Amino acid sequence: MNQISIRNSVATYSKTEGKVCMFKKGILLLAILVWSLALAACGSNGNRDTAASSPPASPPPSASASGESSGTPAGEALSGEITVWAHPYVSEEKASELKAFWNAVIQDYNAKYPNVKVKYEEIPWKEREQKILTAIASGTGPDVFYQIPDQVPQFANQGVLAPLDDYLADADLADFNEGALRAGNFGGKQYALPILQETQTLIYNADIVKAIGEDPAKLPTTWDEFNAWAEKAVSKGYYARDFAGAEACCNATLYPLLWQKGGDVLAENGSVILDNEAGVATFQYIKDMYDKKWIPADSVSNKDQFPEFLSGKMMAIWGSGYTVNVLNEEKINYVIGEPLTDKVKATFGTVGMFVVSEKSKNKAAAAEFVKLLTNKENQEAFNKLTNYIPARKSAGSIHDGDEVMKKMTEIAAVSRPGIVSPVARTIMPKIQAEIAAMLEGAKTPQEAAGAAAQAVKDELAKL
Amino acid sequence: MKAYATADTANVSAKPGLAARLKKEWRKNAFVYVVLVPVLLHFLVFQAFPLGFSFVLSFMDWPIIGKAEFAGFKNWETFLHDRLAWKSIGNTLLFSLYYILPTMGIGLLLALLVSVRSKLAGFFKSVYFVPVVTSFVVISGIWAWIFKGNDTGIFNYVLSWFGIGPQLFFSDSKQAMIVLASLSVFKVCGSTMVYYYAGLKSIPGHLYEAAKIDGASGWTMFWRITFVLLLPIHFYVAIFTTIGSFQIFDSAFLLTSGGPNYATTTIVYYLYQEGFVGLRMGYASVLAYVLFFIVLILSLVQRKFLGKEVHY
Numbered sequence: 001m002n003q004i005s006i007r008n009s010v011a012t013y014s015k016t017e018g019k020v021c022m023f024k025k026g027i028l029l030l031a032i033l034v035w036s037l038a039l040a041a042c043g044s045n046g047n048r049d050t051a052a053s054s055p056p057a058s059p060p061p062s063a064s065a066s067g068e069s070s071g072t073p074a075g076e077a078l079s080g081e082i083t084v085w086a087h088p089y090v091s092e093e094k095a096s097e098l099k100a101f102w103n104a105v106i107q108d109y110n111a112k113y114p115n116v117k118v119k120y121e122e123i124p125w126k127e128r129e130q131k132i133l134t135a136i137a138s139g140t141g142p143d144v145f146y147q148i149p150d151q152v153p154q155f156a157n158q159g160v161l162a163p164l165d166d167y168l169a170d171a172d173l174a175d176f177n178e179g180a181l182r183a184g185n186f187g188g189k190q191y192a193l194p195i196l197q198e199t200q201t202l203i204y205n206a207d208i209v210k211a212i213g214e215d216p217a218k219l220p221t222t223w224d225e226f227n228a229w230a231e232k233a234v235s236k237g238y239y240a241r242d243f244a245g246a247e248a249c250c251n252a253t254l255y256p257l258l259w260q261k262g263g264d265v266l267a268e269n270g271s272v273i274l275d276n277e278a279g280v281a282t283f284q285y286i287k288d289m290y291d292k293k294w295i296p297a298d299s300v301s302n303k304d305q306f307p308e309f310l311s312g313k314m315m316a317i318w319g320s321g322y323t324v325n326v327l328n329e330e331k332i333n334y335v336i337g338e339p340l341t342d343k344v345k346a347t348f349g350t351v352g353m354f355v356v357s358e359k360s361k362n363k364a365a366a367a368e369f370v371k372l373l374t375n376k377e378n379q380e381a382f383n384k385l386t387n388y389i390p391a392r393k394s395a396g397s398i399h400d401g402d403e404v405m406k407k408m409t410e411i412a413a414v415s416r417p418g419i420v421s422p423v424a425r426t427i428m429p430k431i432q433a434e435i436a437a438m439l440e441g442a443k444t445p446q447e448a449a450g451a452a453a454q455a456v457k458d459e460l461a462k463l
Numbered sequence: 464m465k466a467y468a469t470a471d472t473a474n475v476s477a478k479p480g481l482a483a484r485l486k487k488e489w490r491k492n493a494f495v496y497v498v499l500v501p502v503l504l505h506f507l508v509f510q511a512f513p514l515g516f517s518f519v520l521s522f523m524d525w526p527i528i529g530k531a532e533f534a535g536f537k538n539w540e541t542f543l544h545d546r547l548a549w550k551s552i553g554n555t556l557l558f559s560l561y562y563i564l565p566t567m568g569i570g571l572l573l574a575l576l577v578s579v580r581s582k583l584a585g586f587f588k589s590v591y592f593v594p595v596v597t598s599f600v601v602i603s604g605i606w607a608w609i610f611k612g613n614d615t616g617i618f619n620y621v622l623s624w625f626g627i628g629p630q631l632f633f634s635d636s637k638q639a640m641i642v643l644a645s646l647s648v649f650k651v652c653g654s655t656m657v658y659y660y661a662g663l664k665s666i667p668g669h670l671y672e673a674a675k676i677d678g679a680s681g682w683t684m685f686w687r688i689t690f691v692l693l694l695p696i697h698f699y700v701a702i703f704t705t706i707g708s709f710q711i712f713d714s715a716f717l718l719t720s721g722g723p724n725y726a727t728t729t730i731v732y733y734l735y736q737e738g739f740v741g742l743r744m745g746y747a748s749v750l751a752y753v754l755f756f757i758v759l760i761l762s763l764v765q766r767k768f769l770g771k772e773v774h775y
């Protein structure tokens with residue numbers, strides 16, 4: 001009833017006051033709305049997190065003279081603009097030092113290539129996956145960005161990374177750690193240059209080691225030695241080590257054990273060897289650890305057993321440089337162990353690399369930037385600041401004064417970057433599921449290894 | 464007025480010109496249309512277009528960062544034979560079972576509690592609503608802490624008072640889904656409480672008076688009057704909890720990563736893995752459309768059984 005009367009009055013209004021008036025108001029409203037929409041569209045384009053761009057005002061550049069002559073056309077010939085995406089590699093307190101590092105690198109670069117404008121953006125860690133995917137898909141991506149070993153083969157396989165081989169004649173590739181360089185190699189082409197390495201190993205609680213009657217200065221180096229210690233620890237009521245079966249699978253849990261046993265997921269020729277003798281033996285070892293209570297009962301799906309270690313319930317934890325920082329803060333007596341050997345001495349260590357986008361309009365300039373960024377001086381500066389391990393052998397001495405980091409640097413020499421394959425990321429939840437099924441008792445180690453191998457084969461077939 | 468009526472009856476077989484009708488419509492409702500434009504644009508760009516594009520994508524092979532290739536029915540065929548996809552649908556149905564009825568039941572219970580005339584009713588209404596407005600990530604963190612799978616977990620500690628040994632919760636493929644569902648129930652029951660509360664308030668009081676005169680007990684009054692007259696609310700709450708339950712993703716992603724052994728891989732989680740980690744958007748679109756059809760059918764079924772008009 002109410003609606004009809006309103007409509008009647010409106011109709012009356014427009015008839016008596018003039019149809020033109022109503023029409024004009026409609027047009028005016030429409031114009032305002034369109035204008036505000038346009039403003040909103042333009043506004044969102046202008047928002048960028050720009051941490052530094054060139055040329056900034058900062059202290060004079062560090063000597064970029066490694067005596068290299070450019071393998072590309074003369075420095076002055078490169079021009080245009082390149083966008084570099086990187087991440088907050090340090091905590092808030094050191095953010096300004098990181099900014100200074102980037103400013104110095106860009107200034108170095110412009111000293112060599114004054115006609116190239118470098119635009120640097122810092123992307124938070126959390127958003128980087130989505131940002132890079134959508135940026136590449138829409139063609140607005142950066143020229144240079146950061147990747148880790150699980151991503152490089154996947155992206156290279158899709159053809160979105162530019163091979164750098166043409167520009168690497170003078171990059172002194174032999175100076176890089178072998179494992180680190182391999183992480184950026186796919187199909188025989190080098191797609192990335194590494195800037196940092198992080199390595200992982202067992203870190204022991206020195207107090208617990210003493211409590212079980214062993215000497216923290218003589219840590220186990222082989223599986224047999226470790227197993228003996230584990231038995232003692234469990235008999236005294238501790239856990240022997242951690243096994244974060246969820247998130248950390250498989251780089252930090254299965255793979256190091258598999259490699260130490262002399263096995264791997266893929267052989268050199270690309271065939272799946274996860275369920276060979278070494279593979280099954282590794283699965284068996286994990287099941288034994290679980291049954292003998294060397295690892296906590298919730299290892300099946302636990303993401304993080306660090307609290308158990310911090311509260312003194314666990315003899316050893318699988319950790320990295322970051323773990324050490326926390327242990328220092330918590331004032332726990334720890335000792336860093338060598339990677340164990342069963343057949344092979346090996347461990348996992350991620351590699352941070354910079355790549356060039358295939359869609360870049362300035363590949364030569366971008367490649368030169370990556371080369372400069374990963375040269376000896378910049379690796380030293382970067383890793384000193386971020387407390388990672390340099391990927392170049394010549395830069396390895398920066399941590400000599402710090403016993404812990406020196407040890408980590410040595411361990412980095414036997415670190416492997418994971419499984420270098422486009423299916424590296426997609427197989428992990430599948431292998432993790434088989435390990436979980438095995439630990440729950442639903443499958444024998446043989447069946448679990450076989451099922452995991454089949455899952456890897458299925459993923460490879462989808463490529 | 465009279466001339467208009469004549470023109471209308473004269474042209475009863477032939478409609479008035481389209482231009483004339485449009486002009487009349489614009490003059491009458493110009494304001495409405497102008498306000499609708501941004502809303503419609505938003506709908507077109509962010510809802511209608513992705514919906515259509517997804518359907519197109521399900522026939523293609525698109526790795527997001529690479530080229531899109533036409534794949535015909537390959538993705539749909541893969542779906543039919545994909546054991547894990549069917550398992551994820553099964554998991555999602557299981558989750559719905561653990562989630563829908565408890566959410567509605569507890570919501571109704573809470574609504575009954577806060578509709579008691581007491582000074583504290585308002586306070587408790589807010590308390591019960593707090594989980595709804597708390598961040599999902601925060602509640603997931605709390606749940607991970609409470610349901611830790613060894614004897615240091617809080618829930619296990621409470622169970623030990625009753626002599627029950629430590630449960631594995633997220634590490635047990637049979638318990639993981641129940642614990643996840645309980646998290647969602649906890650989070651959403653505040654909003655179902657609000658809907659039921661509104662429904663309770665709209666039931667005319669004279670019905671209860673009449674029932675009391677007839678000698679009905681509280682229990683009878685609840686089941687014969689309250690519960691029945693809440694039918695439109697039941698319908699609405701059932702629909703939105705069903706739709707929500709089939710879209711469950713956050714807790715699987717944050718707490719269990721779809722495990723253990725795929726026990727908590729729901730269809731949206733699987734879709735995410737395939738599309739954004741595996742870079743197989745075509746197949747992920749197929750999964751999305753399967754989800755769409757399931758929810759559509761369920762909604763239609765619910766409408767048939769619960770959507771009847773209510774007569775006081």
